[in-house]
Amino acid sequence: xxxxxxxxxxxxxxxxxxxSITIGVANDTLMKFLGAEYSLAQIVCFRYGFAxxxxxxxxxxxxxxxxxxxxxxxxxxxxxIFLLVxxxxxxxxxxxxxxxxxxxxxxxxxxxxxxxxxxxxKEKIRLDSIIATIVGFGGVYYIxxxxxxxxxxxxxxxLLLSSMLFAxxxxxxxxxxxxxxxxxxxxxxxxxxxxxxxxxxxxxxIVPSLRDIVLFAMLGGGANLLLYCILRAFERVNVSTVAPFxxxxxxxxxxxxxxxxxxxxxxxxxxxxxxxxxxxxxxxxAGVRNK
Numbered sequence: 105x106x107x108x109x110x111x112x113x114x115x116x117x118x119x120x121x122x123x124s125i126t127i128g129v130a131n132d133t134l135m136k137f138l139g140a141e142y143s144l145a146q147i148v149c150f151r152y153g154f155a156x157x158x159x160x161x162x163x164x165x166x167x168x169x170x171x172x173x174x175x176x177x178x179x180x181x182x183x184x185i186f187l188l189v190x191x192x193x194x195x196x197x198x199x200x201x202x203x204x205x206x207x208x209x210x211x212x213x214x215x216x217x218x219x220x221x222x223x224x225x226k227e228k229i230r231l232d233s234i235i236a237t238i239v240g241f242g243g244v245y246y247i248x249x250x251x252x253x254x255x256x257x258x259x260x261x262x263l264l265l266s267s268m269l270f271a272x273x274x275x276x277x278x279x280x281x282x283x284x285x286x287x288x289x290x291x292x293x294x295x296x297x298x299x300x301x302x303x304x305x306x307x308x309x310i311v312p313s314l315r316d317i318v319l320f321a322m323l324g325g326g327a328n329l330l331l332y333c334i335l336r337a338f339e340r341v342n343v344s345t346v347a348p349f350x351x352x353x354x355x356x357x358x359x360x361x362x363x364x365x366x367x368x369x370x371x372x373x374x375x376x377x378x379x380x381x382x383x384x385x386x387x388x389x390a391g392v393r394n395k
Contacts, residue, residue, distance in 0.1 A: 120340065147195055154323065155327040197263040210263060243375075243378075278342070
């Protein structure tokens with residue numbers, strides 16, 4: 105029986121990316137919960153502090169000890185700075201706005217990603233990917249009426265900036281994942297982000313309870329798994345291929361908001377979500393068919 109390697113790579117890449125989305129929503133829920141008590145800098149500091157600790161233990165276990173040496177230090181510094189700023193702005197949005205609103209505003213990432221992938225990676229973007237991304241964004245736009253004041257708030261504007269930075273990180277990850285190993289990419293990004301965040305966290309330091317330490321540890325472990333899944337996805341597929349799948353975050357976020365934060369989805373949210381599901385389902389079908 106003949107096995108089409110291109111289809112396998114496509115399905116594996118999409119699976120890794122969907123896993124990253126699931127982990128990302130879980131981490132967002134934890135950050136929103138912790139943001140009620142702790143500063144943005146302390147949340148980011150603990151998140152990547154625990155991420156660094158877990159990765160260091162994994163590295164010295166023997167199997168990855170040879171992967172502890174980085175070949176591109178400037179790359180890791182740039183990624184850490186981008187990640188620190190983007191994550192801080194994102195945490196601010198989670199604290200100020202409903203989680204579904206944050207997810208929806210975050211969906212401009214695919215549009216930035218498609219533009220950046222074309223400019224910096226010279227990727228050929230399929231027409232169906234472009235159409236699905238535009239249709240999916242239309243669904244997101246429909247969720248909120250144009251007169252919605254949340255789009256005019258400072259928190260919303262900062263979220264748009266964080267989306268641009270996250271899209272830039274996607275491009276950096278795709279461009280350098282073959283030059284620097286996955287372990288180095290994950291370990292040194294977490295380490296440097298922790299170091300850069302620590303001075304800001306000390307300004308408003310709150311001693312965490314044992315329960316919150318456990319939650320921060322879960323946040324750090326989730327950060328590692330999230331980036332690992334993204335890097336694995338980009339080893340298999342192009343950035344522009346997975347861009348439309350970010351819309352699935354809205355479906356998960358709506359459910360989280362309803363069950364944990366008593367946020368009842370509006371009629372616009374339901375219809376917009378259906379548009380997003382339809383466009384994403386088409387991308388899966390068309391992607392497998394054209395491989």
